[in-house]
Amino acid sequence: MYDTARRAVVPLDVGHEVRIYVCGITPYDSTHLGHANTYLTYDLLIRRLESLGHEVRLVRNITDVDDSILPKARELGVDFLELAAAETARFEGDMVALETRPPEAQPRATEWVAEMVELIGRLEVGGHVYVVDGTVFFDVSTFETFGEMSGYDEATMIEMSRERGGNPDDPRLRNPLDFILWQPSLPDEPSWDSPWGPGRPGWHIECSAMSMSLLGNTLDIHGGGSDLVFPHHEAERAQSEAATGETFVRHWMHCGMVAYEGRKMSKSLGNLVFVSELGKIADPRALRLALMAHHYRSDWEWFDADIDDGSATLDLLLAAAGGSSGPDPQPFVDRVHSALDDDLDAPAARRTMLELAEAIVAGDGTDQGAAAALREMAALCGIDLTRPVSLSS
Ligand SMILES: [Zn+2]
Structure with missing residues (x-):
């Protein structure tokens, strides 16, 4: 770290x-x-x-x-x-x-x-x-x-x-x-x-x-x-x-x-993006996935479309979590662990999960433990793939 x-x-x-x-x-x-x-x-x-x-x-x-x-x-x-x-x-x-x-x-x-x-x-x-x-x-x-x-x-x-x-x-x-x-x-x-x-x-x-x-x-x-x-x-x-x-x-x-779309996000500028507002248009897990696309130490900008990207990512993971087979998941699990252990590299962990999810959805591989391993990796990252998408209101 x-x-x-x-x-x-x-x-x-x-x-x-x-x-x-x-x-x-x-x-x-x-x-x-x-x-x-x-x-x-x-x-x-x-x-x-x-x-x-x-x-x-x-x-x-x-x-x-x-x-x-x-x-x-x-x-x-x-x-x-x-x-x-x-x-x-x-x-x-x-x-x-x-x-x-x-x-x-x-x-x-x-x-x-x-x-x-x-x-x-x-x-x-x-x-x-x-x-x-x-x-x-x-x-x-x-x-x-x-x-x-x-x-x-x-x-x-x-x-x-x-x-x-x-x-x-x-x-x-x-x-x-x-x-x-x-x-x-x-x-x-x-x-x-x-x-x-x-x-x-x-x-x-x-x-x-x-x-x-x-x-x-x-x-x-x-x-x-x-x-x-x-x-x-x-x-x-x-x-x-x-x-x-x-x-x-x-x-x-x-x-x-x-920051928010090119400007510092601050109370005085009146451009704060509230978590509760995002919860009305997206599942909170989509927000977590959107944030995981950025390394924790970097300064970065949020764009409104980022939440759609998070939702699409969540949809893909959910689809894959119900898959019947995929590639041998162990190399993916190892990569997620080493990414997190390398100064908490969430973007790399996220990319690895997406790679496995895409392979499962595409029907690559015959390992029947792939979906379960994906669910476990996601759970480690705070994302529960055992329930469907939900909005707060
Ligand atoms: Zn303090």
């Missing part, structure tokens, strides 16, 4: 139990294609690890308080927790429809504030923070290797921080890359008590506190979309390792970004 920190494909060095923390959604809008792409990637990895005999412990959080959900709730005139509950339920429905392996825990940030306060307290004792008018900042100059995971130079980090929720021009900062651990809430925002005054946690500390509380100080695999590499994951690493003195993550894994 490719490791973001080492910038190379390296052996995935894990024991029997594999602890994975994937940054989850901020529940202020519905599940879109980018989410589906990320969570189905981890789902494929988990299925492969389980098939190899590993026990996988997946934790995927819900960021139900941060700088994006509060303005959205204000704009809609609803309580942020109501908005979060409604969108979380829709997200869970989408994940069930896509048949993803359920996480062992789905912690909500608002339920782990005590752990966040405790963690910030440890950082304060260790001399890693400074406080200005009730806002607690992490002092990156106290963490020597800050920036080494993401590998960006300082100017790039400052620019990315500005684009992704940070405020490097804040005059209170000692260093433009210092980030907020705790801050006073605005009058209409939720607030918790803390040693630094009432307020709310910063975004990054949420994931450090939830992941380490549930999975221990060292995670085997941690990731999310590649837009989280900096500042979110770099900040998580700094504050976690500064607090524990232990390695926070053994293997960093990030998924590419999905």
Whole structure:
């Protein structure tokens, strides 16, 4: 698997139990294609690890308080927790429809504030923070290797921080890359008590506190979309390792970004492609197959016709799954396994399944185990070929 920190494909060095923390959604809008792409990637990895005999412990959080959900709730005139509950339920429905392996825990940030306060307290004792008018900042100059995971130079980090929720021009900062651990809430925002005054946690500390509380100080695999590499994951690493003195993550894994017909897919452009909408025109397995056509690390574009391609692929696989004979399936099975074990090469695994399916449908070969082997390969990839096509409504 490719490791973001080492910038190379390296052996995935894990024991029997594999602890994975994937940054989850901020529940202020519905599940879109980018989410589906990320969570189905981890789902494929988990299925492969389980098939190899590993026990996988997946934790995927819900960021139900941060700088994006509060303005959205204000704009809609609803309580942020109501908005979060409604969108979380829709997200869970989408994940069930896509048949993803359920996480062992789905912690909500608002339920782990005590752990966040405790963690910030440890950082304060260790001399890693400074406080200005009730806002607690992490002092990156106290963490020597800050920036080494993401590998960006300082100017790039400052620019990315500005684009992704940070405020490097804040005059209170000692260093433009210092980030907020705790801050006073605005009058209409939720607030918790803390040693630094009432307020709310910063975004990054949420994931450090939830992941380490549930999975221990060292995670085997941690990731999310590649837009989280900096500042979110770099900040998580700094504050976690500064607090524990232990390695926070053994293997960093990030998924590419999905654009839509030539443009970045974003809420502000109003061009998000929602999983629930796709479910009305196609079987969720067709979406999974369409996404498998792209390697998880690449940035790529979604086109509306892609879902038709996914549906046609699903039709072919279903037709072949009911076939009576085909070629010897073992070479195909071996190729699917080695594709998945080569940095989770889903496109190669998908091509191999299609090749076998085409051969079965064409009546090539006399091996009566071909269709069963195809069903097994598809199941490994999260695609159940034992039931017909269905639409969500
Ligand atoms: Zn996170």
